[in-house]
Amino acid sequence: xxxxxxxxGALILIAGLLARGARxxxxxxxxxxxxxxxxxxxxxxxxxxxxxxxxxELFATLGLVLLLFHLGVEFPVEQxxxxxRRLFLAAACYIxxxxxxxxxxxxxxxxxxxxxxxxxxxxxxxxxxxxxxLLIELRRLTNAETPVILGIIVIEDLxxxxxxxxxxxxxxxxxxxxxxxxxxxxxxxxxxxxFALARYGARAVGALIGSREDELLAVLMVGLVALMAGLSSxxxxxxxxxxxxxxxxxxxxSVRERVERLVLPLRDVFAAVFFVTFGLTIDVAGLAExxxxxxxxxxxxxxxxxxxxxxxxxxxxxxxxxxxxIGLTVLGRGEFSLILATLAMGAGLDPRIGSFVALYVLVLxxxxxxxASQSRHLARLIPDRLLTGGWRYVxxxxxxxxxxxxxxxxxxxxxxxxxxxxCAEDGIDDWVQLRLCLTCGHVGxxxxxxxxxxxxxxxxxxxxxxxxxAPGEDWRYCFVDRTLVREPLGRGPAHxxxx
Amino acid sequence: MGHGVHTQELPGIxxxxxxxAGGQGQRVSVVVRRDxxxxxxxxxxxxxxxxxxxxxTEAHARKIAAVLGGTFFEG
Numbered sequence: 001x002x003x004x005x006x007x008x009g010a011l012i013l014i015a016g017l018l019a020r021g022a023r024x025x026x027x028x029x030x031x032x033x034x035x036x037x038x039x040x041x042x043x044x045x046x047x048x049x050x051x052x053x054x055x056x057e058l059f060a061t062l063g064l065v066l067l068l069f070h071l072g073v074e075f076p077v078e079q080x081x082x083x084x085r086r087l088f089l090a091a092a093c094y095i096x097x098x099x100x101x102x103x104x105x106x107x108x109x110x111x112x113x114x115x116x117x118x119x120x121x122x123x124x125x126x127x128x129x130x131x132x133x134l135l136i137e138l139r140r141l142t143n144a145e146t147p148v149i150l151g152i153i154v155i156e157d158l159x160x161x162x163x164x165x166x167x168x169x170x171x172x173x174x175x176x177x178x179x180x181x182x183x184x185x186x187x188x189x190x191x192x193x194x195f196a197l198a199r200y201g202a203r204a205v206g207a208l209i210g211s212r213e214d215e216l217l218a219v220l221m222v223g224l225v226a227l228m229a230g231l232s233s234x235x236x237x238x239x240x241x242x243x244x245x246x247x248x249x250x251x252x253x254s255v256r257e258r259v260e261r262l263v264l265p266l267r268d269v270f271a272a273v274f275f276v277t278f279g280l281t282i283d284v285a286g287l288a289e290x291x292x293x294x295x296x297x298x299x300x301x302x303x304x305x306x307x308x309x310x311x312x313x314x315x316x317x318x319x320x321x322x323x324x325x326i327g328l329t330v331l332g333r334g335e336f337s338l339i340l341a342t343l344a345m346g347a348g349l350d351p352r353i354g355s356f357v358a359l360y361v362l363v364l365x366x367x368x369x370x371x372a373s374q375s376r377h378l379a380r381l382i383p384d385r386l387l388t389g390g391w392r393y394v395x396x397x398x399x400x401x402x403x404x405x406x407x408x409x410x411x412x413x414x415x416x417x418x419x420x421x422x423c424a425e426d427g428i429d430d431w432v433q434l435r436l437c438l439t440c441g442h443v444g445x446x447x448x449x450x451x452x453x454x455x456x457x458x459x460x461x462x463x464x465x466x467x468x469x470a471p472g473e474d475w476r477y478c479f480v481d482r483t484l485v486r487e488p489l490g491r492g493p494a495h496x497x498x499x
Numbered sequence: 500m501g502h503g504v505h506t507q508e509l510p511g512i513x514x515x516x517x518x519x520a521g522g523q524g525q526r527v528s529v530v531v532r533r534d535x536x537x538x539x540x541x542x543x544x545x546x547x548x549x550x551x552x553x554x555x556t557e558a559h560a561r562k563i564a565a566v567l568g569g570t571f572f573e574g
Contacts, residue, residue, distance in 0.1 A: 074533075076510045132511055139552045141515060142528040142540050150510045260533075398547040 008056070011040055011049045015276050026137055026373075028130045030334040031365035033272045034358060037279020044284040053280035056273060063274030064339055065229040065243040066222075066267040071128075071157055072247020073260050080158065083151055090148060090312035091155035094330065097304045097311075099124030099163075105297055111350040114170050118344040121163050122337040122357050123297055128153045130332030130365075134372050140329075144399035144485075145322035148312055149329050160336060164241045165191050167340075171347035172236060187237045194245035198252055206253030217255060218262045240339060271335070278338050279358070281345065286355035294359045298367065305331050306378065314387050319475070320379035322399045323387060328375045332368040333361050399485075408464050409438040415469055420445040422453040433470040435477075439463035455479070 015036035019029040040049040050056065102123030106116025131153055140146055169183025197205070209220035225243055232242025250259050309327020313319070318326075341357035344350075371378075413436070420431045423445055431445035435454035440463055444453030454466055458479040465485065467476045476485045505517040513532040520526050528540040528549075535557040540549040555563065565571035 074511065076508075079508055079510050128511065136512070136538065136554075139540070139549055141509065141512070141530045141538055142517070142549065143547070147507060147509060150512065154510045264534075 004055070007049045011036065011276060012272065014040065015272060019272075026369050028127070028133065028332060028334060028365050028369070029272075030127065030129065030275055030338070031362050033275035034279040034282075034338065035362065037276040038282045038284060038358065039279075041280035041282065043280075043282055043286075050280055053277050056277045056280070059270060060274040060277035060342075061229075061239065062226070063267075063270035063272070063277075064342065065225055065239055066263060067271045067274070067335055067339070068240045068244040069225045069229075069247040069250075070260070070263050070267045071160075072244040072249075073251045073256060073263065075157060075248060075251055076154060077248070077251070080151075080154055086315050087148065087151040088155065090308075090315050091152045091159075093311045094152050094305075094308040095124065095156060095159050097308045098126075098301065099159075101300050101304045102297075105300055109293055111352065114347075115344070115350050115353055117167060117170055118340050118349065118353060119356075121160075121167065122340045122353075123301055123333070123360070125156055125160055125163070125333075125336045125340075126153065126330045127332045127334030127336065128157060130334050130368060131330050134329055134332065134369060137369075138329075138373055140325065140398075143322065143325065145313070145316070145318055145325050148316055148318075149326055152312070152326070152330060161191075161241060161244055164238055164244070167343070168236065168238045168241070171238075171343060171349070183236055186235065187241075190232065190235050190237050191241070191245065194242075194249065198245070198249040202249055202252035205249050206255055209250075209259075210253065210255045214258065214262060217258060218266075221250070221259055221263065222266070238343060240343070274342075275335075275338060278342055278354075282354055282358045286352065287359050290352055290356045290359055294356060294363060297356075297360055298363050301333075301364065302331065302367075302371070310382065310386055317475075318387065319397065319399055320382040320387065321376055321397055323382065324375040324378040325372070328368070328372045328378065331364060331371060333364045337361050410440070413438055413441040415441065415443050417443050419443075420449070420451060420453055422456075423449070423451045426451070433468065435466040436469050437461075437463045438465045438467055438476070443469065 015033045018036050019032035022032045023029060037053075038044055040047060041053065042048050042051055099120045103116055103120035105123060106119030107113075109116070109119070131149060135141060135146055135149065165187045166184060168187055169180050172183060205224075209217060209224055211217045211220060225246055228246040229239035229242045232245075233239040235242075250256060253259075306324070306327040309323045309325070309330075312326045313323025316322075337357050338361060341354050344353045415434075415436045418434075419429065420434060421443060423429060423431050428451070431449035431451060431453075433446040433448065434443055435446055436443055437454070437457055440461070442454075442457050442461075442463070444455075444457045445451045446468075447455055457463065458466070462480075464480045465476055465478050478485050504519070507515045507517075509515050509530065513530055515528060515530045518527045518529070526542045528542070530538040530540070532538070537555040537557070537560040539551075539553040539555060539560075541551040541553075543550045562571070
């Protein structure tokens, strides 16, 4: 026993130290845990700490279950449902493009249909943890596109639930199409039952585990999660989805916030064991074999992410910088890809999936923070016609909604002239572009015009926000905050007559 | 929230408050994360990129708030 403890302890400590070093230079933790597993596992020459990865299987499964449980607990159901059609459209495009490309790529590899279905999710679903940490580290929490990025991630999590439910019967060894259909049917009925439990039984579940003492709440919570995950697994639905659903149930109880706080350290530790264990199963010789397909997959992912970012940017009327930020921030792949690879390996699919996903996650782990921080270079390459705003002057600028003067906007304001009245009074007409005051409807010429009457109007009246009246442009600028602004997300697009 | 403060939910992170601090581009955004940490974004002018960002623990945030609010008297 002491030998086993020693080995597990050393492995986790090394994994943790590796991740700590990576965090110093802004790299994500998940791939580091996996890397520690690969380096110290039986599939790599050199020192081997754990000879049989199976010995860690129970801990690893707990890690997977707690990961998905936490995802369910913190899932913001109300916010997602209230987030409006535009966000769903943007997320649907993101998921459609990425998962679709992943599936197509999987088919092209020719490893088989179940393998392609797994790769669809492994290549298509991004890592929430990596994207969230990137936004904090790159100091982009006040950017206009940040709520959109976070919204896409949340809807991706929702998609994951349905995707896992669909995938399970494909993975379990059901032979005939009828058996597969029955499997999918059973899975969805079980899911519906859990949804019903979330809707009507939350109070009972809350009463069952809702002890006032944190100690007891933690014990009851872990017991309930493991039980439900096991039960789901027995029903032919994966343990992962059972854990996710019971998380959703708990998220509707009064103990939600305490559970969220208590589960976090447990999740972090056991999830790290899960990632390390995944690494242990990887044969380093297999990595070289899949290097070329992985390089191609990474390029495809960057392309589909950028395209999805452009679509979201267009939907929200963002500029190039914001669109590039969306595409490149949601690039990281991590926990979900590794979960899917584990499920695939467990189901006895082509073992190359393991090496493929491991290398893919490693490459993107290094690339995604790098590309996200350099998004302004991609922004300069994006031509204007791909976005609605006509952002010629402000392509590379960060957009912000951190304008505190949106309450001064009159939604009914319209432009009633196609020329600058102040210039006309002076008998000149060499203005370049027109600006509309969104408080009173005053039309004046821009700062590239000799008159600069829009700025003069702000200086005279203090009316803060103006909109460009140039054909094809609809950006807004706050004179007081000196920032480009968009209307707060969740409201519909602006309806201004542009002349 | 009152005049000059704009609130926005950031799913998975927390809540963001944008506070007008006297115009001319001078404003402050505070993100209260769900784990209690606070990110303080300070903007002083021309750009939408912050001039300074501080990541504060709950204790640090309280200390700063007490001093700013004038309830901290010890020397």
